[in-house]
Each structure stands twice: as C-alpha cells, then as structure tokens.
Amino acid sequence: MRTLALEFAKLHRKRVWLIVLAMVAATLAWVYVGARQGGAGSPDGWQSMLYAAPLMNSVFLSLLAAVVASRVADVDHEADAWKELLCLQRTAPLLAGKLACAVLIMACATALETAGIIAIGLAMDFPTMPGTPTWAVFFFSQLASCLGIVVIVGSIALRWENQFVSIATGLALSLAGLFSSFLPAVLQRLVPSGYFTLLSCTRIDWVASTSAPVFYEVPFSWGDLVLLAAISATFLSWSYMSFSRREH
Amino acid sequence: MEACVATRGLSKAYGKSEVVSGLNLCVPAGSVYGFLGPNGAGKTTTMKMLVGLVRPSNGSATVLGKQVTPRNRVLINARVGSLIESPSCYPHLTARENLEIVRSLRGLSKSAIDEALATVRLERTGTKLVRAFSLGMKQRLGLAAALMGKPDLLLLDEPTNGLDPAGIQEIRELIRELPVERGCAVLVSSHLLSEIDQMSEYVGIISHGKMAWQGPIRELHAQARRWLALRTTDDTRAAQLLEAAIDADGWVQVGALGDDDAARMSLMLMREGIGIIRLEERREELEDIFLKLTGTGVSL
Numbered sequence: 001m002r003t004l005a006l007e008f009a010k011l012h013r014k015r016v017w018l019i020v021l022a023m024v025a026a027t028l029a030w031v032y033v034g035a036r037q038g039g040a041g042s043p044d045g046w047q048s049m050l051y052a053a054p055l056m057n058s059v060f061l062s063l064l065a066a067v068v069a070s071r072v073a074d075v076d077h078e079a080d081a082w083k084e085l086l087c088l089q090r091t092a093p094l095l096a097g098k099l100a101c102a103v104l105i106m107a108c109a110t111a112l113e114t115a116g117i118i119a120i121g122l123a124m125d126f127p128t129m130p131g132t133p134t135w136a137v138f139f140f141s142q143l144a145s146c147l148g149i150v151v152i153v154g155s156i157a158l159r160w161e162n163q164f165v166s167i168a169t170g171l172a173l174s175l176a177g178l179f180s181s182f183l184p185a186v187l188q189r190l191v192p193s194g195y196f197t198l199l200s201c202t203r204i205d206w207v208a209s210t211s212a213p214v215f216y217e218v219p220f221s222w223g224d225l226v227l228l229a230a231i232s233a234t235f236l237s238w239s240y241m242s243f244s245r246r247e248h
Numbered sequence: 249m250e251a252c253v254a255t256r257g258l259s260k261a262y263g264k265s266e267v268v269s270g271l272n273l274c275v276p277a278g279s280v281y282g283f284l285g286p287n288g289a290g291k292t293t294t295m296k297m298l299v300g301l302v303r304p305s306n307g308s309a310t311v312l313g314k315q316v317t318p319r320n321r322v323l324i325n326a327r328v329g330s331l332i333e334s335p336s337c338y339p340h341l342t343a344r345e346n347l348e349i350v351r352s353l354r355g356l357s358k359s360a361i362d363e364a365l366a367t368v369r370l371e372r373t374g375t376k377l378v379r380a381f382s383l384g385m386k387q388r389l390g391l392a393a394a395l396m397g398k399p400d401l402l403l404l405d406e407p408t409n410g411l412d413p414a415g416i417q418e419i420r421e422l423i424r425e426l427p428v429e430r431g432c433a434v435l436v437s438s439h440l441l442s443e444i445d446q447m448s449e450y451v452g453i454i455s456h457g458k459m460a461w462q463g464p465i466r467e468l469h470a471q472a473r474r475w476l477a478l479r480t481t482d483d484t485r486a487a488q489l490l491e492a493a494i495d496a497d498g499w500v501q502v503g504a505l506g507d508d509d510a511a512r513m514s515l516m517l518m519r520e521g522i523g524i525i526r527l528e529e530r531r532e533e534l535e536d537i538f539l540k541l542t543g544t545g546v547s548l
Contacts, residue, residue, distance in 0.1 A: 006352055013340045013377075075338065084336035084393065087299050087325040088353040247302045 003089070003097030004104070010075045011101070016068060020109045023064040027056045028116040035124050045126030047202055047215035049117050050138060054200035057113075057142055058177030062193040065106055065149035066170020072102045073157035073166070082248045091244045095158075099236075102154060106146040114139050134201070137220055141199035144225060148192045149173060151232040155239035189227060198224045252277040252401050252433045253298060257307035259457075260293050267293050269457040270307065275401075275435050275450070278427045282444030282465070283437040285454035286542060291437040294454070295332050295403050298435075299325055312400055326354065329399035329432075331407055335390020339379035343370050343389050346378060347396065354397045364392040367422070383410035391419065402426065404436045408443065416443075423447050441538050455542035472532040474504040479526040486522050504529075 034052045038045050076082055085094055114135055121129060149170070157166035177193030188194040199221060205214045253275035260268040268290040275281040285291050296302040298309050300321030309316045311324050338346055347361045354360075365371040368388040378386065387410045394402055404423070408416045424447055426434050438444050444451055445465065452462040461468065477499040480486040487494050490513065492502045505513060514524055 002352060006349055009345070009349060009352075010338060010341075012345065079336055079338040080334055081336040081338065083296070083299075083301050083332055084330075084350070085353070086301060087328070087330060088322065088350075090322055247296070 003093050004100050007072065007097045007101035010079075011071065014071055014075065016071055016105060019067055020064065020105060020112070023060050023067075024109050024112045024116065027053070027060040027113055028120065030056045030060075031117060032120050035120055035126075041125045041127065043127060044213075044215050045124055046121050046128070046130055048213070049121060049126075050130070050134070050202040051200070051204050051215055053113065053117055053138070054142065054196040054202075055181060057145070058180060058193045058196040059174050061106070061109065061113075061142065061146055061196065062149050062177045063170055063174040064109060065102075065146045066153040066167065066173060068102050068105050069150045069154035070157045070163050070166040070170065072098050073154055074163045077161045077163075086248055091240070095240060095243065099150070099154065102150045103143075103147055106150060107143055110139055110143045110146060113142070137201055141201070141220070141225075142196060144228060145193070145195040145199060148195055148228050148232050151235045151239070152192055155235045155242075158239055158243055189224065192228075192231065195224060195228050199228070250277045251275060251310075252313075253281075253309070253311050253435060255294075255298075255307060255309045258294065258297060258304055258309055259306035260290075260297060260302060261305045266305075267457050268297070268304075271454070271457070271459055272462075273452055273459065274462065275433055277433055278431060279450050280423060280427060280434045280436060280448045282448030282451040283435055283454065284441060284444045284451055284538070285437075285439065287439050289439075289454045289542075290457040291439075291454060292333055292405055295330070295405050295435070295437065298403060299328060299330050299332070301332070326397075327400045328403060329394035329396065329401070330403040330405075331387075331390045331394040332403065332405045335386050336393070337378045337381075337386050337389055340377060342375055342377060343373045343381075343392070346389060347392060350393045350396050356397050360396050364396045367395055368392040369418075384412055384415050387411055388415070388419075391422075398430055398432070400432050402432055402434045402436075404434060406438055407436060408438075420447050441534050445534060453538065453541050460541040468534065468537060471537055472534070474529065474531045476502045476505055476510065477526075477528045477530050478502065478524055480517060481523040481525065485520070486517055489516065489520060489522075 031049055031052050035045055035049050038048055042048070076085065118135070153166050153170050156169050157163060160166065173193040176191045177196065180188045180191040180194030181197045183191070183194070188198060201217055201220055203216055203218050205216065206212070207214055251274045253273060255271050255273040258268060258271040258273070259266060271294060273294065283291050293302055297304050298311055298316065300316050300318060312327055314320060314324050316324060343365060344361055347364055351358070351360055362371065368391050370385065370388055370392060378389065381389065387407065391407060394404065407423070408419050411419060420443070423434055423436060426432050436447060448465055450463065451465045451468060453460045478486070479499060483494055483498060483500050487500045490500065490502055492500050495501055502513065517524060
C-alpha cells in the first residue's frame with residue numbers, strides 16, 4: 001500500500017486524471033452518437049452500446065492505457081530517481097507499485113465508462129437493462145485488455161527513457177485496435193488492443209435482406225483471457241528481468 | 249581503527265575496460281574521508297557499488313559491518329544516505345513533497361522533513377516547484393534527502409557541484425560538522441584537491457580505477473618536499489659554492505636546512521662576498537603530490 005500511495009504522490013500535478021476524464025468522455029461521446037442513431041427506447045439499445053464500447057475502447061482506452069503506463073514510468077526517468085529509489089526499495093515492490101498504480105487508474109477509467117454507458121442507456125430510455133453479471137463481465141473484460149496494454153507499454157517505457165518509443169507503441173496499438181476487428185480471429189489475437197472486442201460478449205450480425213444489425217450474446221472467452229494473461233506475463237517477466245539486470 | 253566502509257579487491261569492468269581495479273578502500277568510522285581523483289577515475293562507480301546499484305565484477309565491499317549483497321543492500325542502505333551523481337528530484341513537486349517521498353520510503357516521522365529542509369536552508373521554498381529551482385537549490389535538496397533519518401554513513405559524490413561560493417563554504421562546514429554533531433562518517437568524492445583538503449581527515453586518491461594513495465591527510469602533507477630558495481648578488485657562484493641548482497625562474501634551490509645550517513650557509517656566502525637578496529622556505533604543493541600520484545592534472 002505504501003508503494004502504491006507513493007506512486008500516486010509522484011503523479012501529483014501530472015494531470016493524469018484530466019487525461020482519463022478526457023479519454024473516457026471521448027469514448028462515451030462516440031457511444032452516445034451510436035446510441036442516438038437507434039433512437040430513444042430502441043429495443044436493442046443496450047446491446048448496441050455493449051457492442052460499440054469495446055470497439056471504441058480498442059482505440060481510446062488503448063491509447064489511455066499507453067499514456068498512463070508511460071507517465072507512471074517516466075515520472076522516475078524525469079526525476080533521475082531510480083538510483084535513490086533502488087537504494088531504499090527492492091525492485092519487485094517498486095515495479096509492482098507502478099503496475100498497481102497504472103491498473104488502478106485504468107480500473108477507475110473503465111468503471112467511469114461503465115457508469116457512463118449505464119447513464120446514457122437510462123437517459124435514452126432503453127428497455128430491459130442488462131443485469132449486474134453482464135456489466136461485471138464488461139468491466140473486467142475491458143480492464144483485462146487495458147492491463148495487457150499497460151504491461152506491454154509499461155515495459156517499453158521502463159526500458160527506454162525516451163518516452164517517444166512507448167507513446168509511439170501506444171499509438172500503433174491504438175491504430176491496430178481500430179482495424180483489429182476486421183482481422184480474422186487468429187490474427188486479432190496477435191494484436192494486444194484487439195482483446196477489447198475479443199473478450200467482449202456482445203456480437204453483431206447482419207440480416208442480409210434488411211441490412212439490419214442483430215446483436216447476440218456469446219459466452220465469455222476464457223481461452224482468450226488465458227492467452228492475454230500469458231502475453232502479459234511474458235512481457236512482465238521480460239521487463240522485470242531487464243530492469244533488475246540494469247545498473248543505475 | 250574501526251572501518252565503516254571497507255572494500256577488498258573491489259573491481260568493476262565493462263567489457264574489456266576495467267573502471268575500478270582491485271580497490272582496497274577503508275573509511276574510518278566517524279570521519280570525513282575524501283575520495284579524490286580526476287574525472288573518470290572510478291569514484292562514482294565505486295560509490296554505486298557501495299550502495300549496490302552496480303554489481304562488482306570482483307572483490308567485495310563491507311558497509312557498516314555488513315558485506316553488500318543484492319539481498320541485503322536495502323537493509324544496509326536504510327542506514328546510509330547518498331547523493332550520487334545528480335540529485336534525484338521530481339521537478340513537478342515542491343521540495344517538501346520530494347522529501348515526503350524519501351520520508352515515506354525511510355519510514356521517518358514528519359518532523360524529519362522540516363529538520364532536513366532547515367539543515368540545507370530550503371525551509372522557505374514553500375509552494376515553489378523544484379523545476380523552478382537553481383542547480384544549487386536542487387543540489388541542496390539532494391543533500392537534504394541524503395541527510396534524512398540521520399544516517400550512520402553519508403556517501404556524497406561531488407556535493408558542491410553547482411553551488412555558489414557561499415553555498416560551497418556552507419556545505420563544506422556542514423560536512424565537517426557531521427561526524428561531530430551526528431556521529432556519522434562521510435565519504436565525499438571530489439576532483440578538487442583543495443576541497444578535500446579543507447573537509448577531510450582521511451583521503452584516498454584514485455587514479456585509473458586504482459588506489460594510488462590512502463591515509464590521513466596530514467601524512468600526505470608530511471610527504472611534501474621542502475627546500476630553500478634564494479636570490480643573491482651572484483647566483484651562479486652561490487650555486488657552485490652550495491652545490492645547488494638554479495631553477496627556471498633564476499632561484500638557487502637548496503635542500504631543506506635546519507636553523508643552524510641556514511645561518512652557517514648565509515655566513516659562508518657573506519664571507520665569499522655574496523649578498524643574500526631573498527631567502528624563502530618553500531614546500532611542495534599538495535597538487536604536485538597529487539600529480540605525481542595520479543600522473544594527471546588536479547582538475548579538468
């Protein structure tokens with residue numbers, strides 16, 4: 001807890017929460033625009049939002065997760081603080097604190113987004129609001145995808161002091177997220193930002209005759225979660241070993 | 249003599265380049281030890297090895313009675329304050345907020361911050377962010393962080409860098425007083441001999457990663473060669489009579505003489521009809537000894 005509190009203290013005045021608010025607002029604005037197309041009281045309004053949000057997240061939350069991960073690492077690069085911190089702290093708690101800090105920020109962003117979607121749905125008077133399990137799955141699937149991005153970009157941000165590398169990676173992942181849903185599922189699994197839609201339980205289909213979208217639910221993809229966990233664990237181990245070996 | 253830092257054959261190589269080579273350093277407890285050497289001699293690398301930031305290629309280091317290992321370095325460093333290379337300061341935070349991070353890591357009381365800020369005279373910086381600090385103020389903040397928690401050992405790497413003359417004097421006095429007032433030992437590095445001469449009781453001179461000389465600074469002073477230099481009405485003849493050399497500035501150089509011998513020499517010259525115009529006792533400067541030991545300049 002102390003190391004986590006320290007990470008938040010270091011981020012004071014870094015305007016991280018402002019960035020979170022801006023990015024979540026941008027995502028919700030996009031979701032709202034999509035929801036309005038269906039019109040108030042649309043019978044599949046909730047499903048359309050639960051389908052659209054992961055698509056938006058693969059672009060916006062990917063970028064936000066990359067920015068947060070970069071900020072959390074850069075704050076100590078900028079202060080030239082590693083040597084002081086590593087004199088007084090072991091490497092594992094230090095890096096765990098950083099990871100926990102970034103994940104907690106992303107958890108807040110995802111929770112805010114989830115609350116925002118519910119608020120939009122209620123405001124649009126959509127019928128039969130999904131139950132708590134649906135929202136819990138939505139929240140955890142999106143957070144798990146954020147965790148993957150945090151770990152990957154965070155590892156890069158720790159490794160290279162110049163944050164251009166990590167931010168460029170974040171931008172590339174964000175862009176890849178935009179197109180990942182058009183890729184075959186096998187290739188989509190190779191794109192970390194593709195997991196926002198892969199882990200989502202709402203899918204879409206089109207009725208050929210009317211071109212009308214049909215939303216449907218699929219079971220949670222535990223296999224994809226395990227794959228994402230494995231990718232994250234690989235990057236985490238690489239990052240830890242690379243950072244521990246480095247002399248400051 | 250109890251040592252609070254002792255290294256045995258401490259070495260560090262990067263590839264084929266050995267930056268520290270078989271260093272045997274001994275810092276007596278409760279003393280100020282000046283670690284002197286030209287830029288690039290291996291001072292900073294040695295200090296980093298003492299706090300476990302750099303792993304030695306060979307040899308060992310014992311700090312405060314415990315051998316430094318990756319496992320126990322954090323435990324040892326809880327009793328060590330360090331300012332190595334540049335101070336670690338978060339530019340978007342105030343001095344107090346910066347020290348709050350160190351306080352929390354060291355598990356100290358809130359009063360430790362006020363004490364440290366007062367010691368380095370930064371208590372009135374208020375809400376000013378560190379990014380607006382001068383280099384000297386940042387250096388003071390780094391010192392304050394190192395002093396927090398009253399460590400038993402302080403490792404200061406060129407601590408007067410960036411300070412104005414008054415600040416340099418102030419920090420030197422602070423370092424000199426630390427062993428007396430707080431009972432801590434100080435290992436302070438510098439490439440300036442005069443600085444070390446003013447602060448330290450012990451000195452270690454490192455050159456090309458090797459210890460060239462180590463011991464009490466008074467012993468270094470005692471090594472200084474002394475001689476008499478004189479100007480006479482006939483320097484050439486005086487030099488012949490005294491079997492002495494004439495230096496580039498035209499002074500006759502005679503080896504160090506006691507009072508009686510000096511009196512006999514002046515009488516002898518007078519008998520030969522040579523008048524003494526000037527007679528000076530000279531001693532080799534510490535810089536010259538340093539130069540001989542390191543084979544390089546005192547400061548770049």
